[in-house]
Amino acid sequence: MLGVQARSMQSYYLYSKNNTIQPANFIGNKVAGILFENKIDHTTYFGGNIEYVQGIHMLPLLPHTPLVRTPDFVAEEWNTYFGNGRADEVVGGWKSILFGNYATIDPRGAYKFFSQPNFDPSWLDGGASLTWYLCYSAGEFLSCRLLVTPFPHSTRSTLTLAPFFHLRLPRDRRLSITVPMWCIQSVHTQR
Numbered sequence: 001m002l003g004v005q006a007r008s009m010q011s012y013y014l015y016s017k018n019n020t021i022q023p024a025n026f027i028g029n030k031v032a033g034i035l036f037e038n039k040i041d042h043t044t045y046f047g048g049n050i051e052y053v054q055g056i057h058m059l060p061l062l063p064h065t066p067l068v069r070t071p072d073f074v075a076e077e078w079n080t081y082f083g084n085g086r087a088d089e090v091v092g093g094w095k096s097i098l099f100g101n102y103a104t105i106d107p108r109g110a111y112k113f114f115s116q117p118n119f120d121p122s123w124l125d126g127g128a129s130l131t132w133y134l135c136y137s138a139g140e141f142l143s144c145r146l147l148v149t150p151f152p153h154s155t156r157s158t159l160t161l162a163p164f165f166h167l168r169l170p171r172d173r174r175l176s177i178t179v180p181m182w183c184i185q186s187v188h189t190q191r
């Protein structure tokens with residue numbers, strides 16, 4: 001069911017650069033806005049601010065969100081509308097929606113945003129909590145699969161994962177853990 005939903009959303013509501021369903025002149029909008037039977041209007045019923053139009057398509061933010069809003073799509077949308085500090089200029093609860101969505105492509109950056117000491121509660125949307133956004137961003141840290149195998153001619157391998165783990169592996173051991181690739185600071189081999 002999620003697969004059908006993801007494909008439908010990616011065809012009719014979320015427009016990545018390789019979308020072939022919608023007219024080419026709509027693809028740059030990245031989302032539909034209001035989709036009628038025979039009309040697409042890149043706006044919302046409650047306003048035309050870009051954070052409203054894009055942000056309403058980011059909700060709800062759930063563990064399966066990256067299946068529907070793929071990292072490639074989120075990166076395209078972020079670079080088009082919110083990158084280069086533009087998201088920092090958004091006020092109110094839409095800011096947390098944007099940075100929650102940002103966790104799909106930069107969980108560390110999103111987590112830093114939500115965990116900053118001067119976090120303003122007015123940045124939270126009314127349907128979520130700071131705890132949810134922190135957990136969601138932290139959970140995105142653990143979104144990739146990594147199989148660590150010691151190097152063939154070493155006595156041990158060391159894998160340093162920032163900021164959480166430092167692992168030493170005996171030569172004959174394998175370890176399978178789940179971490180995002182950006183988290184890897186270094187891999188060292190000692191003979």
